[in-house]
Amino acid sequence: MELRHLRCFVALAEERHFGRAAARLAMTQPPLTTAIQQLEASVGARLFERNSRGVAITAAGAALLPRAISLLEQAGAAAREARDVGLGLAGSLRIGFAGTVLYRGLPQVLQRFAAAHPRLRLSLHELSSAEQLAELAQDRLDLGFVHTPRVPPGFSQILLSSQAFMACLPAGHALAVEGAEALELKQLTGAPFALIMRAVSPDYHDRILAACAEAGFEPDLRFELRHWLSVVSVIAQGLGVGLVPAALQQAGLPGVVFRPLAAPLAPYDTHCLWRTQRDLAALQAFLDTVRAVAQA
Structure with a gap:
């Protein structure tokens, strides 16, 4: 039983006339007759x-008709x-993201x-940059939003956003003055520090x-945390x-003040x-x- 047999069967069942059914199917009557005979032989009953x-139409044909239409x-x-997936109009993408992207770029x-x-359909997974790189390497993600300049061979990238680092202080801190001049980093000497874990973000952990060190002091690391929002929460x-x-200002957590660095x-x-070699129409549409957002 083939789909062409079923198309011929449905057309004849609805038209109840070989000539009209053949015209509807843009074919002549002899191949239509042959298709019906082949279908009857396959079913084992006259239709x-x-x-x-x-x-x-026979009782057997009437029983087959709704199934054939379905x-x-x-x-x-x-x-x-299948066509829409091939054109990038349907399907799904698996996307990794680091938490701070929720405040700068990803929502847009x-x-x-x-x-x-x-x-x-987009399936979103919150992961550290290191975790995303591992998942991308195993093809368990289609793309990721990462915070690392270390791009492995065979990968392409788009710079979505670039933002400054700011000093984050408890609201009661002596230096927590809204609108004050830019803060010298050495002014934080001796203060307990909260910092992102090196295992989560080695580049920015080491950069801070x-x-x-360049400002002349070694920070007193009291808290090393998995998420930047946790860092701000501890400070609050x-x-x-x-x-x-800087995007973490948008989190709106009370009890903290942000100051620019001199x-x-x-x-x-x-x-x-x-x-780079991942050839998915949906991926190209997303990219x-x-x-467009990066250039806006």
Whole structure:
């Protein structure tokens, strides 16, 4: 039993006339007759009886008709789905992201992409940059939003955003003056520090320690945490100070004050990263959106 047999069967069952059914299928009557005979042989029962007015469907044919229509509809839907996935109009993408991207860049990408591609499903996974690199290498993610300049061979990237580091202080700290002049990093000498864990973000962990050393002191590391938001939360409780990406001001946590640095650190960059050879139409559509947001 083939789909062409079922198409011929449904057309004849609905038209009840070989001539009209053949015209509907844009074919001549002999191949239509052959297709019906082949289907009857496959089923093992007569599906039609000829009469003076045309064709009458048998009980076996009537039983087959709704199933045949359903099978043809399913086949059509499957073909449309495959075509749309191939064109990047449907399907799914697995996306990794580091938490701070929620405050700078990622929401704008997701909103714009969802409006343009409502049938594409996005599966989002919050992971550290190191974890994303491992998942990307194993093809368990299609792309990631990472905070590291270390791009492995075979990967491409788009710089989505670049932001400054700021001093983050408890609201009751002597230096926590809104609108004050830029803060000299050495003014934090002796204060307990909260910092992102090196295992989570080695580049920025080391960068902050190096900046402190250049300012003439070694920070008193009291808290090493997995998330930047946790760093800000600890500071809000008055337990330390820290240097954090500027976008965390948008978190709106009470009890903290952000001050710019007189000698800025190298910026905190967010890169969209993917395998260069990964050829998915949906991925290319998503990357087009990332580029549009990055250039906005």
